[in-house]
Amino acid sequence: MENKIVLITGATSGIGLATARLLGSKGFNIIACGRREERLEDLKKELEKNTGIHTLNFDVRDKNAVKEVINSLPEEWKHIDVLINNAGNAHGLDTIDQANLDDWDLMIDINVKGLLYVSRAIIPGMVSRKAGHIINIGSLAGKETYAKGNVYCGTKHAVDAISSGMRKDLLEHGIKVSQVCPGLVNTEFSEVRFKGDEKKAESVYKGMEPLYAEDIAEIIEFVITRPKHVNIADSLILPLDQASSTEVKRT
């Protein structure tokens, strides 16, 4: 895998961070993206001992910034082989009549429009090289819905549809599009959803064993290391203790 370049959005925490670490340890060159610059710098220091790492500090909601940072990549980092569209979060857990409009904007702008902006900036290079692999991080919430999950579930259903549409558009160019859909993973996800309320965040995983970010990183590594003719188009990964969004076995 030496010399392959993987760009990961949301590499400052959770699934993105675990994936950067795992792929870095396997010899992939990593472009790590996120808004928290200090974390990007720490990751750079950690990974540069063993692999190539370049960091990009931008907000996926800012379409001009996205275009600018991707277009300004140094020559040796321009040929992105694998794009992992991972940046995203839930904001709030409220019924449709009471939810905060700013939360809706955040989820739609980050999870859907941000994914599209980054993809649109990177895919033309893949098309011109007739090679590339895009991994979109969807969710169990993109396969079903749960009460109060309205717009978050909507954004992940959008990722599901966009992934399938991308695959059709990119078929003729030899570019793989895969979706990885986790169930409950213990990351900063719930802290963000509940705006720093640790008690509420912890209660999501109470009495059950969730997935860990490293579990999903391993799946992503598997997806991107299949032979050239094999594309794992979609995958749903659940903890043993979860059967659906609403059926979770707790002690």
Ligand code: NDP
């Ligand atoms: P984390 O909160 O731990 O990580 C989210 C990452 O997204 C951070 O690195 C954050 O970086 C980045 N991010 C958020 N907003 C922006 C933004 N506006 N611009 C750029 N980067 C941004 O959560 P997870 O690791 O759990 O989430 C990763 C993905 O996995 C998301 O798409 C989520 O929907 C999905 N997922 C998570 C599940 C879970 O249970 N945890 C289950 C199923 C799917 P920074 O703040 O530095 O910008």
Ligand code: 8X3
């Ligand atoms: C994250 C999983 O069930 O909290 O996508 O929505 S869930």
